[in-house]
Amino acid sequence: DSGVTQTPKHLITATGQRVTLRCSPRSGDLSVYWYQQSLDQGLQFLIQYYNGEERAKGNILERFSAQQFPDLHSELNLSSLELGDSALYFCASSALGKANYGYTFGSGTRLTVV
Amino acid sequence: GQQVMQIPQYQHVQEGEDFTTYCNSSTTLSNIQWYKQRPGGHPVFLIQLVKSGEVKKQKRLTFQFGEAKKNSSLHITATQTTDVGTYFCAGQGGGSNYKLTFGKGTLLTVNP
Numbered sequence: 001d002s003g004v005t006q007t008p009k010h011l012i013t014a015t016g017q018r019v020t021l022r023c024s025p026r027s028g029d030l031s032v033y034w035y036q037q038s039l040d041q042g043l044q045f046l047i048q049y050y051n052g053e054e055r056a057k058g059n060i061l062e063r064f065s066a067q068q069f070p071d072l073h074s075e076l077n078l079s080s081l082e083l084g085d086s087a088l089y090f091c092a093s094s095a096l097g098k099a100n101y102g103y104t105f106g107s108g109t110r111l112t113v114v
Numbered sequence: 115g116q117q118v119m120q121i122p123q124y125q126h127v128q129e130g131e132d133f134t135t136y137c138n139s140s141t142t143l144s145n146i147q148w149y150k151q152r153p154g155g156h157p158v159f160l161i162q163l164v165k166s167g168e169v170k171k172q173k174r175l176t177f178q179f180g181e182a183k184k185n186s187s188l189h190i191t192a193t194q195t196t197d198v199g200t201y202f203c204a205g206q207g208g209g210s211n212y213k214l215t216f217g218k219g220t221l222l223t224v225n226p
Contacts, residue, residue, distance in 0.1 A: 103214065
């Protein structure tokens, strides 16, 4: 157990639907990052939150949104789902500002859009 | 934006052979990190390199950071079947957001 909790582990949904992925960071980590992993694109950075505020944005589609709550857990909302959104979605957390800690990844949510 | 290229994409070796993966950034990095992802697993942090020309070792793994802080390599000596997985480099470009840009990874398979 890495200390980063992601739910659900698997999700199967139809095109056009909306889903919410949840992430609880490792205890004490204020920063949360969301990544999308597909076979051909590797790990693509989506968005970062630090202590409730958006800190950086990557290649996140307008149909996707995220937030970090006061208890530091984060949710990634994916709407109007398309077949191409099928991927592994990872959440990671870090102790921002501390060197040599790296990111701690959760076990991911595998999203299948049918 | 910042791009991190990693080669080779795949590498198959016989157990006991050495393995190297290379990483190159389009911009100067503040630091570079390496991660390992086992099949069906999630990326696990291995190490961070910060200084120009830095070399770090972890048992059979040797990590190097280039003098210009734009490239890095991971070398595994005498591979074992437990080394199987995808090795990612990830560069941090500086600033206050600590965002990592990942290379596409090198999938290592080891034939026993």
